[in-house]
Amino acid sequence: MSASISVVVAGDERAVAEQTTAADLFGGERDVVVARINGELRDLAHALVDGDVVEPVRIDEPDGLMVLRHSCAHVLAQAVQQVNPDAKLGIGPPIRDGFYYDFRVDTPFTPEDLKNLEKVMQRIINEGQSFVRREVSDEEALVELAAEPFKCELIGLKGGSSEDAAEGASVEVGGAQLTIYDNVRRDGTRAWGDLCRGPHIPTTKLLGNAYKVMRSSAAYWRGDQANEQLQRVYGTAWPTKADLTAYLDRLAEAERRDHRKIGAELDLFSFPDEIGSGLPVFHPKGGVLKREMEDYVRQRHIEEGFLYVGTPHISKEGLFHTSGHLPYYADTMFPPMQMEGSDYYLKAMNCPMHNLIYRSRGRSYRDLPMRLFEFGSVYRFEKSGVVHGLTRVRGFAQDDSHSYVTKEQAGDEIKHLLNFCLGLFRDFGLEDFYLELSTRDDKNKEKFIGSEEQWTEATRILEEACLESGLDLVPDPGGAAFYGPKVSVQAKDAIGRTWQLSTIQYDFNQPAGFGLEYQAADGTRQQPVMIHSAKFGSIERFIGVLTEHYAGAFPVWLSPVQVLGVPVADEYVDYLRSVLDGLAARGVRVELDESDDRFPKKIRNASKSKVPYVLIAGEDDRAAGAVSFRMRDGSQRNGIPVQHAIDEIVEAIRTKAQV
RNA sequence: GCCGGCGUGGCGCAAUUGGCAGCGCACCUGUCUUGUAAACAGGGGGUUGGGGGUUCGAGUCCCCCCGUCGGCUCCA
Numbered sequence: 238m239s240a241s242i243s244v245v246v247a248g249d250e251r252a253v254a255e256q257t258t259a260a261d262l263f264g265g266e267r268d269v270v271v272a273r274i275n276g277e278l279r280d281l282a283h284a285l286v287d288g289d290v291v292e293p294v295r296i297d298e299p300d301g302l303m304v305l306r307h308s309c310a311h312v313l314a315q316a317v318q319q320v321n322p323d324a325k326l327g328i329g330p331p332i333r334d335g336f337y338y339d340f341r342v343d344t345p346f347t348p349e350d351l352k353n354l355e356k357v358m359q360r361i362i363n364e365g366q367s368f369v370r371r372e373v374s375d376e377e378a379l380v381e382l383a384a385e386p387f388k389c390e391l392i393g394l395k396g397g398s399s400e401d402a403a404e405g406a407s408v409e410v411g412g413a414q415l416t417i418y419d420n421v422r423r424d425g426t427r428a429w430g431d432l433c434r435g436p437h438i439p440t441t442k443l444l445g446n447a448y449k450v451m452r453s454s455a456a457y458w459r460g461d462q463a464n465e466q467l468q469r470v471y472g473t474a475w476p477t478k479a480d481l482t483a484y485l486d487r488l489a490e491a492e493r494r495d496h497r498k499i500g501a502e503l504d505l506f507s508f509p510d511e512i513g514s515g516l517p518v519f520h521p522k523g524g525v526l527k528r529e530m531e532d533y534v535r536q537r538h539i540e541e542g543f544l545y546v547g548t549p550h551i552s553k554e555g556l557f558h559t560s561g562h563l564p565y566y567a568d569t570m571f572p573p574m575q576m577e578g579s580d581y582y583l584k585a586m587n588c589p590m591h592n593l594i595y596r597s598r599g600r601s602y603r604d605l606p607m608r609l610f611e612f613g614s615v616y617r618f619e620k621s622g623v624v625h626g627l628t629r630v631r632g633f634a635q636d637d638s639h640s641y642v643t644k645e646q647a648g649d650e651i652k653h654l655l656n657f658c659l660g661l662f663r664d665f666g667l668e669d670f671y672l673e674l675s676t677r678d679d680k681n682k683e684k685f686i687g688s689e690e691q692w693t694e695a696t697r698i699l700e701e702a703c704l705e706s707g708l709d710l711v712p713d714p715g716g717a718a719f720y721g722p723k724v725s726v727q728a729k730d731a732i733g734r735t736w737q738l739s740t741i742q743y744d745f746n747q748p749a750g751f752g753l754e755y756q757a758a759d760g761t762r763q764q765p766v767m768i769h770s771a772k773f774g775s776i777e778r779f780i781g782v783l784t785e786h787y788a789g790a791f792p793v794w795l796s797p798v799q800v801l802g803v804p805v806a807d808e809y810v811d812y813l814r815s816v817l818d819g820l821a822a823r824g825v826r827v828e829l830d831e832s833d834d835r836f837p838k839k840i841r842n843a844s845k846s847k848v849p850y851v852l853i854a855g856e857d858d859r860a861a862g863a864v865s866f867r868m869r870d871g872s873q874r875n876g877i878p879v880q881h882a883i884d885e886i887v888e889a890i891r892t893k894a895q896v
Numbered sequence: 897g898c899c900g901g902c903g904u905g906g907c908g909c910a911a912u913u914g915g916c917a918g919c920g921c922a923c924c925u926g927u928c929u930u931g932u933a934a935a936c937a938g939g940g941g942g943u944u945g946g947g948g949g950u951u952c953g954a955g956u957c958c959c960c961c962c963g964u965c966g967g968c969u970c971c972a
Contacts, residue, residue: 345899347901450908452901453899454899454900454968455899455900455968456899457899457900457969460968462898462968462970466898471967500909508963514962514964565972569971585972588972615972617971620897620969621897622899622967623897623967623969623971625965711964718972805929805931805932806929806930807932809930809972834930834934834935835929836932837931837932837934839935840931840935841932843932844933845933857931865932
């Protein structure tokens with residue numbers, strides 16, 4: 238009679254036979270792909286010992302999805318080496334919504350290669366191969382994987398922290414004990430194997446046809462520009478085909494919302510080659526959007542106690558030495574122009590100039606907090622490969638402010654700025670946020686200016702303000718600016734993507750560099766703290782974000798054209814014009830379709846233009862002194878008295894309503 | 897910056913092994929115009945991103961540059 242052991246299964250204590258595996262406990266449940274044993278993810282084949290606490294992990298929960306995707310990455314790698322036995326393996330971790338695997342191959346993958354890989358993967362999946370864990374010593378692994386230079390390199394690094402090896406490398410060599418996972422066919426033969434920490438799904442069958450090879454690209458080995466580039470293949474994998482389809486639909490929806498596409502369709506902005514990469518121009522309709530935003534943001538700043546200032550686009554280089562920027566960012570600033578014996582730089586930030594405004598006269602503690610704000614045009618020489626629509630440009634306007642405060646005021650000022658940002662976003666229709674706290678990288682202290690105490694103090698003050706907001710706070714170690722830590726506000730858009738918008742930075746360095754002072758109540762001279770903050774970061778970028786958030790269907794107050802008049806026939810043009818004149822007199826942006834298109838065509842054009850209110854007038858309307866509303870969703874309200882219509886539209890603009 | 901893809905009227909696309917640069921929308925003109933996503937007819941518009949090369953002949957093949965897309969690295 239075999240001895241029994243006691244384990245806790247999904248919260249219930251149970252006696253089971255020795256050598257019982259997680260698979261024995263959950264074997265009947267097909268959606269259980271791995272087990273969490275004493276908090277650690279394990280293969281279902283893992284044998285339990287007395288006292289183990291075991292929980293099932295299902296395919297559709299976060300940990301289950303990670304394992305599914307990681308296993309799919311293995312199948313991809315197996316397919317690649319089946320097609321090309323000379324391909325060398327890099328790393329292949331799960332990522333958000335999918336996975337990738339890096340390979341060294343002589344020629345990069347073509348789209349046809351990717352299609353073919355998908356077919357080869359399907360054959361592997363259909364074979365129902367098992368993932369079988371095998372423990373190996375470092376020496377054994379080095380012998381077995383002698384033909385895999387990257388794996389050998391990872392084994393060599395294992396002694397240190399696997400986090401240092403490469404992002405994602407921990408899935409290969411994460412534990413103290415190296416393991417190889419063999420893919421075993423049903424007849425018991427070994428099809429393939431890979432150094433891997435695991436765990437894995439029990440069989441490739443579970444991948445079904447709910448996966449897809451997405452794209453390939455180059456990626457630096459271990460994420461370092463100095464290393465060779467490998468070819469990375471991205472894929473996605475889901476519990477069911479329906480989940481995969483839903484994911485692909487989400488991607489298609491994101492593509493439909495692409496601000497570069499909508500910007501062209503709605504005639505908002507463009508990127509003329511003649512001007513240069515990353516330098517957008519705003520057309521009249523985009524200009525309306527930009528001006529409405531700027532006017533509102535400027536007004537709100539003034540209401541919140543900011544002082545509107547103005548500074549030039551270029552400056553002599555000495556200023557950026559004083560600020561400390563030039564030594565850090567010279568390679569991302571446009572090269573200088575020589576003039577009258579000086580080097581002039583296009584400014585990449587506004588703070589040095591604001592500091593000069595602060596310093597232009599003696600300041601008293603009574604002046605603080607002093608908040609300087611402007612839409613400062615800055616130019617940054619972004620590398621050619623990163624320029625992207627409006628979201629990454631080389632010239633843009635920052636809604637930039639600098640609050641000069643006493644040390645004691647810093648905490649309150651940060652809270653004030655944070656609330657101000659969040660309120661602004663809500664005005665623009667964004668409702669869902671979280672915060673990110675970027676701190677100094679303790680291993681790279683030379684990249685950051687200032688003492689241990691200063692960093693600790695600044696970080697503490699920022700963190701307190703964040704916690705008080707009640708929003709989720711995500712740490713971002715190493716993400717700080719050289720002069721101080723920062724908090725950034727991340728906002729979620731209509732289809733769940735997050736965008737970094739505001740940044741608030743605590744800076745104890747520039748006040749010292751510029752010798753900024755104020756006279757305190759006791760007559761002593763003190764150094765203020767400056768707090769940088771950009772609310773939307775870049776006006777251009779925020780326009781891109783809003784365009785995608787609304788898919789071009791902006792709230793009425795932001796819409797370039799708010800009301801479009803469409804007469805049922807020529808006969809009603811004059812009547813409709815009189816209605817529109819009434820709206821224009823109330824400040825509404827109106828257009829009238831006087832083209833010789835026929836009515837259905839005008840409706841089609843109106844619909845494509847995404848104007849919030851289409852006003853239609855025909856005989857019925859004119860006779861009743863009314864108009865008909867056609868909204869963007871195609872819904873219709875007929876016979877609305879003219880005065881009532883005007884009031885309703887004006888009210889929707891005033892309240893920043895979405896219709 | 898690196899790797900790979902792409903670049904044809906304003907926009908979306910086609911053009912066989914290298915063999916007359918085309919279509920739809922938009923635009924212009926004319927006829928038409930009465931209720932919810934495309935009336936009809938005609939017309940204009942191109943040094944095929946730029947430069948160089950191979951060839952009897954290049955949108956197509958080769959080289960360099962520019963732009964763009966997808967990633968990587970970067971993002972004060």
